[in-house]
Amino acid sequence: MATHDNTINHARSASIIRSIVKHNIFIPCAFLILLLLINIFINPGFLKVSMGTDSNGHPVLIGNLINILSNATELVILAIGMTLVTASSKGQDISVGATLAISGGVVMRVLCGNETQPSSLHAPIIVALLLGCLAGMACGAFNGILVSRFKIQPMIATLILFTAGRSIASMAMGGLKPKAVSSFGYYGNFIPGFPIPTPILITVLVIIITMLVLKFTNLGLYTRAVGVNAKASSLNGLNPSLIKFLTFVVLGLCVGIAGFVQSSRVQTVNPFTIVPSIEMDVILAVALGGNSLGGGKFNMTGSIIGAYTIQTLTSMLMTLNVNTNAVPVFKAAIIVILVVIQAPIVKAFFSALMADLKSKNNRGKGDDTYVVVE
Amino acid sequence: MKKVVSLVLALMLVFSLAACNGKDKAKKDDGKITVGVVQTNANESDWRTANTKSMNEAFAEAGFETKMVFGEGDHAKQIAQAQQLIQEEVDYLVILGLQSAGWEDVAKAAKDAGIPLIMADRKLDLTEDLYTAMVCSDFEAEGVKAVDWLKTQDMDEVNIVVLGGDTGSSAQLGRSKAIEDGAAANGWNIVFNQNMKGWDETLAKQAVADLIASGKEFNVIYAENDNMARGACDAMDAAGITYGKTGDVKVIAFDANKWALEKVLAGEFNLDIECNPLHGPRLVSLIQSLEKGEKIEKNVYVEEEMFDAETITQAIVDARSY
Numbered sequence: 001m002a003t004h005d006n007t008i009n010h011a012r013s014a015s016i017i018r019s020i021v022k023h024n025i026f027i028p029c030a031f032l033i034l035l036l037l038i039n040i041f042i043n044p045g046f047l048k049v050s051m052g053t054d055s056n057g058h059p060v061l062i063g064n065l066i067n068i069l070s071n072a073t074e075l076v077i078l079a080i081g082m083t084l085v086t087a088s089s090k091g092q093d094i095s096v097g098a099t100l101a102i103s104g105g106v107v108m109r110v111l112c113g114n115e116t117q118p119s120s121l122h123a124p125i126i127v128a129l130l131l132g133c134l135a136g137m138a139c140g141a142f143n144g145i146l147v148s149r150f151k152i153q154p155m156i157a158t159l160i161l162f163t164a165g166r167s168i169a170s171m172a173m174g175g176l177k178p179k180a181v182s183s184f185g186y187y188g189n190f191i192p193g194f195p196i197p198t199p200i201l202i203t204v205l206v207i208i209i210t211m212l213v214l215k216f217t218n219l220g221l222y223t224r225a226v227g228v229n230a231k232a233s234s235l236n237g238l239n240p241s242l243i244k245f246l247t248f249v250v251l252g253l254c255v256g257i258a259g260f261v262q263s264s265r266v267q268t269v270n271p272f273t274i275v276p277s278i279e280m281d282v283i284l285a286v287a288l289g290g291n292s293l294g295g296g297k298f299n300m301t302g303s304i305i306g307a308y309t310i311q312t313l314t315s316m317l318m319t320l321n322v323n324t325n326a327v328p329v330f331k332a333a334i335i336v337i338l339v340v341i342q343a344p345i346v347k348a349f350f351s352a353l354m355a356d357l358k359s360k361n362n363r364g365k366g367d368d369t370y371v372v373v374e
Numbered sequence: 375m376k377k378v379v380s381l382v383l384a385l386m387l388v389f390s391l392a393a394c395n396g397k398d399k400a401k402k403d404d405g406k407i408t409v410g411v412v413q414t415n416a417n418e419s420d421w422r423t424a425n426t427k428s429m430n431e432a433f434a435e436a437g438f439e440t441k442m443v444f445g446e447g448d449h450a451k452q453i454a455q456a457q458q459l460i461q462e463e464v465d466y467l468v469i470l471g472l473q474s475a476g477w478e479d480v481a482k483a484a485k486d487a488g489i490p491l492i493m494a495d496r497k498l499d500l501t502e503d504l505y506t507a508m509v510c511s512d513f514e515a516e517g518v519k520a521v522d523w524l525k526t527q528d529m530d531e532v533n534i535v536v537l538g539g540d541t542g543s544s545a546q547l548g549r550s551k552a553i554e555d556g557a558a559a560n561g562w563n564i565v566f567n568q569n570m571k572g573w574d575e576t577l578a579k580q581a582v583a584d585l586i587a588s589g590k591e592f593n594v595i596y597a598e599n600d601n602m603a604r605g606a607c608d609a610m611d612a613a614g615i616t617y618g619k620t621g622d623v624k625v626i627a628f629d630a631n632k633w634a635l636e637k638v639l640a641g642e643f644n645l646d647i648e649c650n651p652l653h654g655p656r657l658v659s660l661i662q663s664l665e666k667g668e669k670i671e672k673n674v675y676v677e678e679e680m681f682d683a684e685t686i687t688q689a690i691v692d693a694r695s696y
Binding site: 043045046052053054055056057060062063064066067071116117166167170175176177179185189190262265266268270272273274276315318319321324325327 | 415416418419420423446447538541565566567568569571572573574575576579580581583584585586587588589590601604605608610611612613614615616633
């Protein structure tokens with residue numbers, strides 16, 4: 001009798017494990033944890049967070065983990081918007097790097113006017129933030145109209161701003177490369193006296209707002225519906241073009257916020273080199289999060305974890321001092337492994353393998369396991 | 375029927391192109407010298423802005439017509455632009471290459487078309503017979519100046535952080551080689567040596583912040599331009615590490631923009647090595663000598679100074695125009 005109970009418990013815990021393993025954010029989480037473990041193995045002090053003071057004597061938190069959380073801000077915010085765009089339009093926006101340059105450029109122009117080294121800000125920071133977001137949303141709306149009204153494939157539609165965006169940003173800045181006063185740096189660094197980097201707080205705020213919007217509005221449901229089957233959703237009274245358009249505008253808003261944080265980091269923007277090839281990292285974050293790039297269902301938590309995974313990887317290769325020329329190869333090699341493991345064929349192969357092993361085990365153990373099955 | 379129409383259209387296109395070409399040639403006969411310039415990026419840095427301005431102003435003053443194109447970080451685009459300028463039959467082709475390799479075909483095409491090719495700012499990997507003249511900065515010599523300066527500093531142990539520029543540009547290759555050779559010869563440690571895409575503040579700042587967080591000890595920052603040095607200083611500020619004339623970490627920067635010289639004067643940077651951007655007047659005198667058929671010096675390296683925080687004066691900073 002006792003052995004019977006044990007077997008039931010055993011089976012129960014096995015099913016819990018199975019449900020965890022089957023959960024759609026298990027693989028992204030597992031990768032992130034694995035990367036962190038490798039980092040700890042290489043540098044035992046990796047997770048250490050210490051309290052230091054900056055050159056003005058204000059307390060600040062110092063540590064690799066803090067850096068990763070802080071530097072991932074742009075990637076996380078963009079991945080949130082990109083997840084929605086991917087789900088609704090079955091394609092990706094490859095112009096986010098260029099449009100981020102535009103919104104960052106607008107922020108700088110508003111704050112600095114036509115001066116390269118202004119001694120004070122030309123406009124309140126909130127105005128710069130709003131105009132930056134507006135510029136991002138305008139770019140998003142442009143992409144959105146091309147995709148939803150003119151039915152152009154997202155990658156082709158966004159190729160336009162991908163190509164022209166950085167030059168537009170340069171024009172928006174009047175060809176100057178201004179540097180704003182250091183008080184503008186609070187949003188990309190620290191607010192004096194508060195030890196947690198501001199970008200981390202901004203990320204947390206954006207994530208909370210996203211989760212609330214997804215929980216209490218129909219945006220998430222409608223986006224999924226349009227992505228899964230646009231025709232069926234329009235028969236059910238939804239307007240697929242409008243939903244697609246809206247997701248691009250939301251991504252534009254994300255771009256605006258990310259552009260503001262990025263320009264605040266060093267209080268200057270170089271439109272041609274700001275966030276180099278971030279669009280690929282963002283799309284990768286969405287893919288690593290277990291999302292299908294073919295649209296439909298989406299997993300926001302997965303994308304966010306995917307973004308942190310990529311930042312951890314970037315930071316790891318940087319601190320390991322891998323030869324610069326070899327960095328892209330390392331990154332690519334690790335990403336290939338991550339993506340291949342998540343491919344449906346590989347997943348099916350492993351679950352078949354597991355089932356096979358289990359049946360062999362069961363045959364060896366004898367009859368009592370079959371009792372549980374009944 | 376359709377075939378005939380498309381054939382006619384295609385022929386019309388060819389003829390109209392030929393007509394355009396003819397017009398271009400006619401314009402060339404008005405005696406104005408056309409200079410095609412393949413520049414790197416429009417506003418990569420303050421240095422580049424001064425560089426572009428210098429060429430535009432000097433050429434306009436000399437009465438040349440300027441056709442300036444920008445590669446915007448794209449090496450392949452630069453090559454296509456250069457080929458285009460050769461097709462447009464400019465009189466002189468000035469190239470400031472993003473990358474030093476891969477220019478042979480352009481150089482051969484220019485030679486075949488009889489267009490003199492002048493390399494400016496950055497030296498390209500071309501054999502002597504493929505170009506007409508060179509007005510470049512000697513980046514390795516700049517780096518060697520920094521190494522020599524570092525030798526004079528009384529330091530027990532030297533741990534260097536190298537923040538490199540765009541991988542493969544001649545400025546990055548020369549400056550990195552100088553410090554790598556210098557470190558090997560003098561027994562210095564290079565604790566970090568990575569190239570930052572785009573010569574940018576943000577990446578340099580993140581790299582140095584990561585280094586500080588992982589507890590790596592360093593006492594020299596060798597940043598291959600002013601902007602990256604500024605990014606590194608931002609990261610050290612955030613962690614409360616002192617630097618500059620009175621601090622623990624020595625900061626070496628390159629290019630010597632006006633704002634950077636102000637930082638040298640304020641003691642935030644220890645050393646800034648000049649990379650002279652004012653190529654315009656030099657190119658004008660070179661082209662004018664070539665026009666007159668005078669003999670020119672083929673390889674010219676521009677004169678470059680260095681500015682030490684111990685010796686710099688307000689007058690030097692004020693005299694700087696960019």
